[in-house]
Amino acid sequence: MPRNAIAGGLAIGALVLLAFNLRLIFPSLSVLLPEITRTSGISAATAGYVTALPMICLGVFAPIAPICVHRFGIERTLVVALLGLTAGTALRGFHGLHGLVLGSLLAGACIAVCNVLLPVLVRRDFSGRVALVTALYVTSMNLGSAAAAALTIPLIRALDLAWSSGLALWALPVALASALWLPWLKRRPDRRGGTYASGDVWRNRLAWQVTIYMGLQSSMAYTVLGWMAPILRERGMDPATAGLVTSACIVANLAGNLLAPAVIKRAPDQRLLSLALALACGLPLTGLLIAPVAWAFPLSLVQGLAQGATFSTVLTIIVLRSPNTETATLLSGMTQSAGYTIGALVPLLIGLIHHWTGSFTGVLWLLVFVTLGTALSGWSAGRNRYVVLPGGSSPAVSTPH
The missing domain is CATH 1.20.1250.20 (MFS general substrate transporter like domains)
Incomplete structure (x- = not known):
């Protein structure tokens, strides 16, 4: 500090x-x-x-x-x-x-x-x-x-x-x-971390739970950026309004970013928060496919608020699951490498599904799967535990906020 x-x-x-x-x-x-x-x-x-x-x-x-x-x-x-x-x-x-x-x-x-x-x-x-x-x-x-x-x-x-x-x-x-x-x-280089091999974190179960959570929540953010407007336009919304709805969703991210710390600070862990945010991100996305088009604007605001809060939460979880600086470096590298790769796959699959079927109808089940996966991985990643690497002496339960 x-x-x-x-x-x-x-x-x-x-x-x-x-x-x-x-x-x-x-x-x-x-x-x-x-x-x-x-x-x-x-x-x-x-x-x-x-x-x-x-x-x-x-x-x-x-x-x-x-x-x-x-x-x-x-x-x-x-x-x-x-x-x-x-x-x-x-x-x-x-x-x-x-x-x-x-x-x-x-x-x-x-x-x-x-x-x-x-x-x-x-x-x-x-x-x-x-x-x-x-x-x-x-x-x-x-x-x-x-x-x-x-x-x-x-x-x-x-x-x-x-x-x-x-x-x-x-x-x-x-x-x-x-x-x-x-x-x-x-400033002199910080050498206070351990001597873990970089591969150790890739064999840690909790690290993978955090990584999957990072990746799946990213996939929903990329879906908004790449496919919200095309989905709304296919459902009959004019291009300008579809762009406005997408923009409102992105702007709502900012409020979500700032709301997350207040909840994280007061909660004993991040399990319920991660679960609730996963549902609040995923359900509005599925709603854009099946709900009346008139609901698109309020659904986009809910999704944007939740998405912003989720991104702040998952980055906070990376820190809270790390007992020291070196573990944080390795875990952050893993989550943002494999996580962003996972995140890019879902928008790609949406494009392929649309190409194969000629519509976005088939995307519904993909988004349901992503929502459930985000909720489950977020629940696991949100437990108050450390990523303990071989040779580490960190306790099993963490309490920092």
Whole structure:
């Protein structure tokens, strides 16, 4: 824990600013896809692959983070990742398709590393305020995403920029965060963890329960981002209203992010909370398929609130299940590697089901399965226990909040 209130406030501020920059590359590209395909000769399919590339990187490159932390320490790893994110974000605006692909790959890899290390920093420096600090950085992450979605095109028009320059423009806030984190390079690497092998966590049952919970709740978030609007449009809603309903769902995430800590702080564990949130995420999604279309807006608000609270909860659980910093690093790497991979499968299956059947009707049972799986894994992951690795001496029951 930082030694005084000023140092603690600065540390939280640095963490929040870091999180703000971890989703900028996703919406800033998606809102410009029509311009990119129209002016650059890139096909819609290729543009779609480039859009998905950073998301794939979140799972593929997450296992690198524990290795880098073990060798270089948390702060050095974070600063290098931020500098890489700055370079990757800027590179997307140069050299056409090659720069867009290489920049997206570099930026996605660096975001994957930062994603893993955020819960680790919370575990190490804010063990007495885990739920609150987690909610703050998750909210900042979503605000960054919303800012990139809302401001990219207005900035391009106001500054009379090409789409490529508009993409590169988002390297500026990342560079600012990198500059503010540079003083942390002076901090000596934290070697207080154990000497566990990275494979140990992959053989731990509780670690898998947390990972599955992370993955399945992510799959519902990706379903909203990728398929809520198409589902509503197929059911007869006009495109503008479908987009508005989807946007309302995403905005409601912010309130959910901030509501979760109050419940986590007062509950003896996270079992009932995880169960309730899983149902509150999944039932509205299934309702979009079978309920009257007029119910779409209130259903989307409930889903968004629950989804935001679920994301804060699962990241908090990663910290609470970790008895020390090294375990937090390994568990965070596992959950965000396998978890994001699991999360990407459900939207893919939805697309395949729609392609095979010609409608979204068959998606209902898939969403029911995901909802039940999220509830069961969340109940298991929410128990007050530690992920104990071989050679560890941690107690079986934990009490931190």
